[in-house]
Amino acid sequence: MRRDYFELTVEHIDWVDHGADPEKPLVRIDFxxxxxxxREGLTGAEDExxxxxxxxxxxxxxxxxxxxDATGVVGVTNRITGDFVLELNEDADDVLKFIRAAREYGASxxxxxxxxxxxxxxxxxxxxxxxxxxxxxxxxxxxxxxAKSLIPSGxxx
Numbered sequence: 174m175r176r177d178y179f180e181l182t183v184e185h186i187d188w189v190d191h192g193a194d195p196e197k198p199l200v201r202i203d204f205x206x207x208x209x210x211x212r213e214g215l216t217g218a219e220d221e222x223x224x225x226x227x228x229x230x231x232x233x234x235x236x237x238x239x240x241x242d243a244t245g246v247v248g249v250t251n252r253i254t255g256d257f258v259l260e261l262n263e264d265a266d267d268v269l270k271f272i273r274a275a276r277e278y279g280a281s282x283x284x285x286x287x288x289x290x291x292x293x294x295x296x297x298x299x300x301x302x303x304x305x306x307x308x309x310x311x312x313x314x315x316x317x318x319x320a321k322s323l324i325p326s327g328x329x330x
Contacts, residue, residue, distance in 0.1 A: 174214065178206030179261040181247065186274035195281040198274040198289040202249075202259065208295050214258040215293070215301060217251070225303035227252050230291065232268045233311045238321075249291070259293075272308050272323050279306070279325070288323060 180203045185196035204211045217223045229252050234245040243265035249258045271289070279288035287304030294300055308323040 174206065174210050174259060176246075176261045178204055178210075179259055180205065181261055181263060183267070183271050186271055189270075189274045189277050195278050197278055197287070198271055199292065200271065200289065201292045201294065202261070203294045203297055204259075204300075205296060211259070211293075211295060211300070214251070214256070217253065222301050223251060223258070225287075225305060228258065228303060228305075229307070229309070230305055231309040231311060232263070232265075232272075233315070234265060234313050234318075236265075236313060238265060238312075238318075249293075269310075269321060272310070272321065275308065275323050279323075288325075 182201045182203075184199040184201070186198050188194065188196050212222075215222050217227055229250045230247070231250070232245050232247050234243060236243045236245075244262055245265050245268065246260050247263050247268060248260045250256060251258055275289040288306050289304075289308070291303040291305055292299065292301075293303075306323070306325045310318045310321040312318055
């Protein structure tokens with residue numbers, strides 16, 4: 174699928190910098206393309222939409238984090254097959270700010286239903302919502318950046 178079919182917006186992340194009450198970070202990915210393409214990518218072996226546990230969210234840098242204009246690719250993959258469901262380009266600073274908010278939210282609450290929420294919509298109509306706890310960050314060479322990633326304690330990779 175083309176990356177320009179997707180538009181990503183985030184909510185509930187500025188509270189971290191302003192000392193406000195914690196809110197669960199939300200990433201909304203709106204798809205503006207042929208709906209059947211997205212549905213096919215989000216459909217599992219049972220011909221049902223993938224659950225949160227059947228998907229992974231990651232960010233792969235395209236340059237060094239030392240580059241102030243560093244960008245990368247946010248990807249949602251099918252955990253079972255490894256196939257990419259969707260990819261889109263984003264600024265590294267924006268993604269790392271989102272991960273920081275999700276980390277702080279997780280540290281500030283006892284709620285165990287996820288550290289952030291992903292909503293995937295088709296032309297603003299809801300398709301799936303995932304409560305997620307993990308967001309992996311990789312450098313341009315494909316090595317995991319554990320310190321930048323959102324990895325719940327006790328999880329082995």
